[in-house]
Amino acid sequence: MTRSVWLKADDEVGSWEDRKRRITAGLEAGVDWVLVDEEDVDRVRELGAVNIAAFGGDDVHVMEAEDDETTADATIIGKDGEGDGTVDLPPDFSGSADLSAIRQDGDQPMGGYVRILDTEYETFAEEVARDAEYTIIIGSDWQIIPLENLIARIGEETELVAGVQTAEEAQTAYETLEIGADAVLLDTDDPDEIRRTVEVRDEAERETLDLQWAEVTAIEQTGSADRVCIDTGSLMDHDEGMLIGSMSRGLFFVHAETAESPYVASRPFRVNAGAVHAYVRSPGGETKYLSELQSGDEVQIVDTNGKTREAIVGRAKIEKRPMFRVQAETADGDRIETLIQNAETIKVHTSNGRKAVTDLEEGDELLVYYEDTARHFGEAVEESIIEK
Structure with missing residues (x-):
């Protein structure tokens, strides 16, 4: 399995200068993806070569851009779902949801961003995973148990991205249930922590040979x-x-x-x-x-x-x-x-x-x-x- 590191660098991080410092540290460390707001895509392109995922609204429309450099490599919906970083969970959720934004036709990969608040949100994340190329889950009070549950229930139809704040948490995410998350979304300003997380990714991908x-x-x-x-x-x-x-x-x-x-x-x-x-x-x-x-x-x-x-x-x-x-x-x-x-x-x-x-x-x-x-x-x- 190929692991990857995503770096969160949206407006919750602070000003553009704050975000720029974080992104630059990520580029120097070797992160695979940067997750930003749509208006920062072209700015990130100018900083260096990296995959860019951009937050879009729940009614996001994939635009046909003449210049691919101003278009994100993936669109992630759900940041503004409830004002706290969640994909909107319908009040009468009973096993199905309106995921039309993720299910839309288009060439650009789509993803969902879900904060796991309780078991209903776990179930909703499963719904998102059926149609999203990337399913980003952010734990609140509990992290390991929801991740275990979703790893066990979600197959290869999506890339499961677990929110973490440290390299230690990233290692746990990669190793959970001996299968692990496909990727981690790192939320930190510490360049050393970013570098250590990339090292954890590299270590997780490496073979150990029987000499x-x-x-x-x-x-x-x-x-x-x-x-x-x-x-x-x-x-x-x-x-x-x-x-x-x-x-x-x-x-x-x-x-x-x-x-x-x-x-x-x-x-x-x-x-x-x-x-x-x-x-x-x-x-x-x-x-x-x-x-x-x-x-x-x-x-x-x-x-x-x-x-x-x-x-x-x-x-x-x-x-x-x-x-x-x-x-x-x-x-x-x-x-x-x-x-x-x-x-x-x-x-x-x-x-x-x-x-x-x-x-x-x-x-x-x-x-x-x-x-x-x-x-x-x-x-x-x-x-x-x-x-x-």
């Missing part, structure tokens, strides 16, 4: 080959690296060059990955050939516990270097291997910690990611492929 040990069965010097250093736009920690291998089903953990040495300065943005033919794992579980990487591509960073994050390639540096062939056997008895540069600065992770490839011996246990799955153009497929 295992494979025993080294052979290590030998080979001739020279075209070797690729992956230089990223991110700094990696001491326990981080990438998954590299000659066979897509078995990828070796190769540390980033974070360690200092008497001869070479640390380069914590770099992984000395291996020969051009090898695979590197990218976000989403796909693989890419090292030879294909170029500036702007995304690669997956992984730590020794299997936690992952994304990094942008700044450059792929290819040079001819002497190589080692490293062969290992998985717990299932499968043989996997890779080519890696013969140099003391390249470290792999063993059951005894970091170790230079120049010090590897048969019998050492290396950290690997193994999946008995064939791949075609980087995608996992149900197909018989022999790699040797």
Whole structure:
């Protein structure tokens, strides 16, 4: 599931200067959506690239604008329903409501904004969700229980957006019922809280991989080959690296060059990955050939516990270097291997910690990611492929 962060920046926040400061902090942090009043749409467009949702009246009419830059990406109704931020709940509500504004024909996505005051409002939110692309729910005295109820009752017909004020509340919203809300609507002026909420979003979307040990069965010097250093736009920690291998089903953990040495300065943005033919794992579980990487591509960073994050390639540096062939056997008895540069600065992770490839011996246990799955153009497929 792809999570997103919405930032509330309507007139309840204050003057345009107050709203502008909040929006700017959101843009710098990397929020996905900004929720504003209609008159601020063009102002937000001038500040930067972000999805914009705009509050409209309950009788809102989707306008055909010649200039898309002055039109919101989605219209949200309900802010003025009862004067307290709710979609108007009919006094005689009994399971159906006049949702004609949401149900209107038009290309622009529509959403509903519902403050949950009691169980009747929960039921009304369900009605809104049947027709709205986005259903924003704002808890009052109770937050978790209404969110649990709506997650359980609402399917994939809408994107459920939960109102929060802190990163901690956002994490709870993403994790509720082990399914979570699709998005959160953050209401805060604190730039640090905005940044932390975006970090929570990123963490919620990331894979955690099941890494295992494979025993080294052979290590030998080979001739020279075209070797690729992956230089990223991110700094990696001491326990981080990438998954590299000659066979897509078995990828070796190769540390980033974070360690200092008497001869070479640390380069914590770099992984000395291996020969051009090898695979590197990218976000989403796909693989890419090292030879294909170029500036702007995304690669997956992984730590020794299997936690992952994304990094942008700044450059792929290819040079001819002497190589080692490293062969290992998985717990299932499968043989996997890779080519890696013969140099003391390249470290792999063993059951005894970091170790230079120049010090590897048969019998050492290396950290690997193994999946008995064939791949075609980087995608996992149900197909018989022999790699040797």
